[in-house]
Amino acid sequence: MxxxxxxxxxxxxxxxxxxxxxxxxxxxxxxxxxxxxxxxxxxxxxxxxxxxxxxxxxxxxxxxxxxxxxxxxxxxxxxxxxxxxxxxxxxxxxxxxxxxxxxxxxxxxxxxxxxxxxxxxxxxxxxxQTAVQGLEDDLKAAGTIQRALVPSEVPAGIEDEIRWIYLPSSSVGGDIFDIIPLNDHSYLVYVLDVSGHGVNAALISVMVHRFIEDFRSSRPGDREPFSLKEFMRSLDRNFQFERFETYMTATCVIADLQKGEIEVSNAGNPFPLLLERKYTQRLDRDNNGAIGFGMVKGSTSVHKISEETRLFLFTDGIVDVRTCEGTRLGEKTIADLAESTRHMELDDAFSKYQALLGESLPGAQTSFEDDVTFVAIQF
Amino acid sequence: MFRINKVDEGRAIVSFDEETRITGKVSESFRQWCDENCVESFSVVVIDGRNLDFIDSMGIASLIRLYKLMSRTRAKLMITGLSQDISEILSTLRLDSLLDIREEDPSKLIEENA
CATH class of the missing domain: 3.40.50.2300 (Response regulator)
Known part of the structure; x- marks a missing residue:
């Protein structure tokens, strides 16, 4: 009544x-x-x-x-x-x-x-209002689960300095990354972007995360080396466009500290940047193209590293960030900043990227149009 | 925002209002609009990208979906007039080897595919 x-x-x-x-x-x-x-x-x-x-x-x-x-x-x-x-x-x-x-x-x-x-x-x-609140609560919970899959700190045993920015465009996003020790002298780092945003992309990103963990655990330690080529082809085979009407881009790196080298495979992400003391290399060879269309051949490239080597991996979200002037940030701005901060400690250089993103967020806005994932490694 | 010019029963040109950004919810709308207008049922479709300001991964996925639907019936989808930024994105994704990307005027492409 x-x-x-x-x-x-x-x-x-x-x-x-x-x-x-x-x-x-x-x-x-x-x-x-x-x-x-x-x-x-x-x-x-x-x-x-x-x-x-x-x-x-x-x-x-x-x-x-x-x-x-x-x-x-x-x-x-x-x-x-x-x-x-x-x-x-x-x-x-x-x-x-x-x-x-x-x-x-x-x-x-x-x-x-x-x-x-x-x-x-x-x-x-x-x-x-109750229904909207319920949906918002569910989204928040999904976001918490997704964020729990992203590392909160560099895994034990890895001595390289690794810093990252991970900003989903809404409560949940299609970007995901991880750092996975493979054995006592090597580890895998990947940054992966599922097309789209929101729950659909987030669910697929969680599936991919699980798939990668399974792939890794089926090749334990040194008994069977982790093949980057096979890994990339396996992603392409298992996440075909027709299955989810979505595709992915990924950059995967295996750092082998015993050999002093990294093996890099890129599938449609912006090209990684490799900085040495005197030069910067845009790793634009051997791009496999996006994952999900049967085009990935598993091409990789191997690069020698030293204590002065710095590597930047990122998805397209940061490249497409709109500055306050309305222009795209673009790969060149990111590369120029990498060049100009080369002499700085990684933490100081990294804070410049955080400031660059902060300047591009107008007013009370806390996220961008697309997910932003940016990883920097100092070997 | 999206327009379809049905040249005849089998051919159509899809175009966009000025400075269209196919991102986020607009990408979903584009996908729905394609379904509502049965774009995949034409045997030749030219997407006139001259007014396309930006397209995100979701927008690209809706283009690929259209391409895949049309491929089933061996229909032809061509995309023309893309900006350098968008062409570079498609090239990085290696989708320029999957999609038929052109530079000619849309009407010329329609004439050539009578």
Whole structure:
């Protein structure tokens, strides 16, 4: 049974409204002034308020304003009771948040129809808000699960300095990356981007993460070396476009510290940057193309590394970031920053990238149009 | 935002309003629009990309989906007028070897594929 609070100083009006509403099954309570009306609304929390504008202690618009400002009463719909010539106050009330008005003298059917209609709208809004809140909670939970798959720190046993930025475009995203020790002297790093954003892309990225873990655990330690070529081809075979109507791009690197070299395979991601003391190399050879179209041949390239080698891996999200001027950040800006920070410690150089992204986020915005994953390794 | 010019029963040109960005929700809308307009049912379709300002991975996926649907019936999908940025993205993805990317005027491509 819905409850109605009637705030009106005229006893006969209250009595009439009580009679009309109770006949239709509503529970009613009454107040004769604004102060007690406000207290009763907070304490009783009626489903709807009928509010007269001419009250003895304060104007009805002031009561309305206070109800709208208080978080506990803001959502309670208010119908104002006005005289037939009181057009200005009626408009002011509607502008201040009243959901409807009823003109005096009342027609019984009009009162019940207006109250019932507003309660129905209010119920619909409430169920919509509950549904949206449920979806937001689910998304948040999915985001937490996805973020749990991304490393929170460099795995034990890896002594290289590794820093990263991982910013999904919404609660969940299609980017994922990981650092996986392969044995006591080598590890795998990958950055992977599933096309699209949101739940669909996130679910596939979680599947890929699982697939990679399974692939890795089926080749333990040194008994069977982890073949990057086979790994890339296996991704292509298992995540065909037709299966999910989506494709992926990935950059995968195996760092072998015993041999002092890295093996790199790129499949459609922006080309990794390899910095040595005196030169920068854009690793643009042997690009396999995107994963999911049967085009990946598993091409890799091997590069010698030293303690001065620095490697940057990233998905297209950072390249496509729109600057405040509306232009794309572009690969050149990223490469130029890598060059200009070459002499800095990795932490200092990395903070320049964080600042660059921070400058591109206008106002209160906390994420970009696309997921951003950026990984820097100092060997 | 998306327009289809049905040249005849079997041929059509798909074009975009000025400075269209096919990203996020627009990509989904483009995919739905293609389905609603049965774009895949034509035997020759030219996508006029001259007004395409940007396309993200989801937008590219919707193009590939259209290509795959049309391939089933051996229909022909050509894309022309792409900006250098978009061409570079497709080239990095090696999709320039999958999709038929051209530089000619859309009407000329339609004439040539009568």
């Amino acid at each position: 819905n409850s109605v609070l009637i705030i009106d100083d005229d006893r006969s009006v209250r009595s009439l409204l009580r009679s009309i509403l109770q006949k239709k099954g509503f529970k009613t309570r009454e107040c004769a002034d604004g102060t007690s009306g406000l207290e009763e609304t907070v304490g009783y929390r009626p489903d709807i308020v009928l509010l007269d504008l001419l009250l003895p202690d304060m104007h009805g618009l002031e009561v309305l304003d206070k109800l709208q400002k208080a978080p506990v009463t803001r959502a309670i719909p208010v119908i104002v009771l006005t005289g037939s010539t009181d057009q200005e106050n009626r408009l002011s009330a509607l502008r201040s948040g009243a959901v409807d008005y009823i003109e005096k003298p009342f027609v019984a059917e009009e009162v019940t129809l207006r109250v019932t209609t507003q309660l129905r709208i209010h119920d619909l809004i409430k169920s919509l």
